[in-house]
Amino acid sequence: MPTLEDVARRAGVSTATVSKVLSNTPYFTAETRDKVLKAVKELGYVPNLAARALAAGKTHIIAVVFPYVYDAIFTDPLIMLILQGIEAECTQQGYNLLLSTPRLSDEAVDPIYLQLVQSGYMDGIIAIDNHPRVSALEPVHQRGIPAVAIGYHPTRYYVRSADQQGGYQLMQHVLDLGHRRIGIISVPETMHPSIHYRLVGVRQAAEQAGLDARAIPEWDGDFSTPSGAAAAAHLLSEHPDLTALVCLNDRMALGAIQQAREMGWRVPDDLTVVGYDDIPYAAVFSPPLTTISQQAPELGRVAARMLLEVLRGGQPEPSEVSTHLIVRQSSAPPRTAQ
Amino acid sequence: MPTLEDVARRAGVSTATVSKVLSNTPYFTAETRDKVLKAVKELGYVPNLAARALAAGKTHIIAVVFPYVYDAIFTDPLIMLILQGIEAECTQQGYNLLLSTPRLSDEAVDPIYLQLVQSGYMDGIIAIDNHPRVSALEPVHQRGIPAVAIGYHPTRYYVRSADQQGGYQLMQHVLDLGHRRIGIISVPETMHPSIHYRLVGVRQAAEQAGLDARAIPEWDGDFSTPSGAAAAAHLLSEHPDLTALVCLNDRMALGAIQQAREMGWRVPDDLTVVGYDDIPYAAVFSPPLTTISQQAPELGRVAARMLLEVLRGGQPEPSEVSTHLIVRQSSAPPRTAQ
DNA sequence: CGGCTCTAGTTAAGCCCTTAACTATAGCAT
DNA sequence: ATGCTATAGTTAAGGGCTTAACTAGAGCCG
Known part of the structure; x- marks a missing residue:
């Protein structure tokens, strides 16, 4: 592999000139620049990143x-x-x-x-x-x-x-559709700050719609699909009057839908289920999932x-x-x- | 950050000694070794990788x-x-x-x-x-x-x-279950060698079971879930007597199941659907998908x-x-x- | 006891690049 | 003509590490 020195020799300039031309330092004639660039091209010179890192203290x-x-x-x-x-x-x-x-x-x-x-x-x-x-x-x-x-x-x-905004948007959507008997599938709130803020948003929307946030049935999973199914099973049997489930991630939402279906509920006809994250599979699931995109x-x-x-x-x-x-x-x- | 030289000075040896001790070169007394390691620890010395890369020509x-x-x-x-x-x-x-x-x-x-x-x-x-x-x-x-x-x-x-092995195993499983009217959902065979070999395996199993591989209904998708649904729609309406669909990836298999369900088929009661890849979602889908693991x-x-x-x-x-x-x-x- | 082989460590060259500090020339105002 | 500034390029000092080549002492043999 050719080095800076090879280029300098071929271009008839010093190594410093080559280095500076390559890093676009001003104060060089077009002629010098061309000579250098020509030599670079002819030799197929590529800077050695390790040397550059050592000299400049930057590794990129x-x-x-x-x-x-x-x-x-x-x-x-x-x-x-x-x-x-x-x-x-x-x-x-x-x-x-x-x-x-x-x-x-x-x-x-x-x-x-x-x-x-x-x-x-x-x-x-x-x-x-x-x-x-x-x-x-x-x-x-x-x-x-x-x-x-x-x-x-x-x-x-x-x-x-914007977790709080996301939680708010999600709940608001469900409320806008006319739902009032809503269950929440979450994970333990202390597990992660993002979950906490999503819940803050959800509750904010609920309160604004005149609901008592503390009275909303809630069951915790662990982010996984099976845990979403289990949570849905619990919520739907304890509260058969629910018309919507708000899930704080998509995987649990998918599990909830599967579970609801097995219990004889149709989605969305009998039950609305929404998720959070917009994972790729959410779009192709049947039915495609209403969810919040974090724009990851x-x-x-x-x-x-x-x-x-x-x-x-x-x-x-x-x-x-x-x-x-x-x-x-x-x-x-x-x-x-x- | 301390350098090799700092360590050498503190240990009262040369930088070469430090370098060699750190790279486990033989011919050093336990005493010297200990001195060096002690100095390293005391200074919290960590080698500079850029310098090492330049000198040794190895970046790790x-x-x-x-x-x-x-x-x-x-x-x-x-x-x-x-x-x-x-x-x-x-x-x-x-x-x-x-x-x-x-x-x-x-x-x-x-x-x-x-x-x-x-x-x-x-x-x-x-x-x-x-x-x-x-x-x-x-x-x-x-x-x-x-x-x-x-x-x-x-x-x-x-x-x-082992694509051919995988294709063979997959088809063999379906054949072992007793299926004989089987459809294949693939992608254009020339698209990827791995697909080609999977198909070779599938056909090999079919021939061994006495089927005419060329007569097996086949429809191509593009790996995506919707394309799997489309392929299933086509195959099931053209060949309503099919009892199994062999899909060459999981995403198409999931689409095929959704489609079959919408057309009134139950999986696996009326129709067996198998996939390939064992993506994480395959295990939690409803029904959980029979598939081939590549052990990625x-x-x-x-x-x-x-x-x-x-x-x-x-x-x-x-x-x-x-x-x-x-x-x-x-x-x-x-x-x-x- | 001279010469040889090991062992234990040192010296110093080099890896390839960047950049501060310096030189040199030209252009311009005074 | 002098001194100044802006332009154009060079010199050389590292950056922190590895390693070939070397030194020096110890142990051993004939």
């Missing part, structure tokens, strides 16, 4: 960190959609993506991850979500590496989904842009990405209202 | 390349499961993962990708799958970077799923192991990962046989 690597807290992290559509957004923005701006999935536990940070962070290998970090107790960003901050968090990390730069790729893109801004010396404001209601066929006015 | 970075040939690549469960396997193995062996999703087109290779490959930034490459015409590995080979392909890349080191994470793990072996100077043999039949509730004996 962004690490995406998502703690390996549960098994199926690579098949979590939300995380992957966020990753897609990050990837698109970083690639476009000439940054490479390093994947890091530290095994965080309550006691300690993954030592391999720690090494990586301290090795000066990356210019910045985007952390997706947070572990309930240990923060993946702590060692990062200690080392002063620019970082952006997606979610509820307590940190300077972050991007969040946008979340990733905004986070990437924010980090790159920080790397350029900027001080961007934290940002919130709006949610969208996506109306499909799993929701309809209640029977009695027809 | 493995690039995972999956061409961005279609939109939903980040939500393709197969790819993500493979990635998970790769990640597990690489992390364990102290390698970092760089994600690269070149935008390949028929005419040219993504220039950014090309730069990356030639920049000497990574020790090796794992390429997932292949673009029908342009190979992501061509520039890699030109540069002599160790590479392993997952799929049908024409390259020295590769890992494949294992595919990734094997590929990673193979690459690391090559990096150590080995010459591993290409490898094939077995498929498994996973029987769930979408398949049952045909009505007439009961």
